Amino acid sequence: MTAKNVPGLTACALCAGETLGDRDPLDGGQRARLDRLAACGVARLTYVDCLDECERGDVVVARPSSRHRAQGVGPVWFERLAGDALTDELERWLADGGPGARPVPTALAAVAIARTGEPEPAPEPHAHHHHEESEDAMSGTMVIDPVCGMSVDPATAAATAEHDGVTYRFCAKGCQKAFLADPAQYV
Ligand code: FES
Structure with missing residues (x-):
C-alpha cells in the first residue's frame, strides 16, 4: 500500500x-x-x-x-x-x-x-480539487477537518493552516497542531 x-x-x-x-x-x-x-x-x-x-x-x-x-x-x-x-x-x-x-x-x-457534523456520504462535486475546495470555503460551504473528519464551517473554524498553497480548516486547535506536526499525513 x-x-x-x-x-x-x-x-x-x-x-x-x-x-x-x-x-x-x-x-x-x-x-x-x-x-x-x-x-x-x-x-x-x-x-x-x-x-x-x-x-x-x-x-x-x-x-x-x-x-x-x-x-x-x-x-x-x-x-x-x-x-x-x-x-x-x-x-x-x-x-x-x-x-x-x-x-x-x-x-x-x-x-x-453517530457524530454530529459528520460529512455527507456523497462526495462534494469538487472535494478532491484543492483549489476549488478553498473557493468552496469562501462561499460558506462546509469543509472537512482533515484530522478528525468533522464538517467545519469555514466562517467559524477554530483554526486554519496553509499547506502547499491550500488552506485547511480545523474544528479545534488540537487538530491544527496535529496537522502542522505532519501535514503530509492528511492531504
Ligand atoms: S474525547 Fe477524550 S477527553 Fe474528550
Missing part, C-alpha cells in the same frame, strides 16, 4: 485507555495497542487532546485513505474501542483498507458512534 492508500486513526490522548483503566493487563495500556498498529503500518496515527466526546471514553476515529476520501468516504467514529479483541478487529479492518474499502466489522459497528 502506498501512503495515499493507508487509512488514518485519530485517537483522543486524554481518554485513550479509560475503558479498561487499571484493569488493562497490557503495559502501556490502550495507547500501546494503537501505537503498535501505527508501527506496523496499517494506519497513520494521530493523537489529539480531546475529540469533544468526553462523556464516552476511548474515542477513536478511523479516517479513510486519501484515495477513499477523494471518493467521498467519510470517517467512522468509535467509543470504548479498547482491549485486545476490538483492537485486533480494528487492525484487520484497517489492513484491508478501512473506511470505504470494507464495511465496518460487526464488532466495531457495535461501538461506532
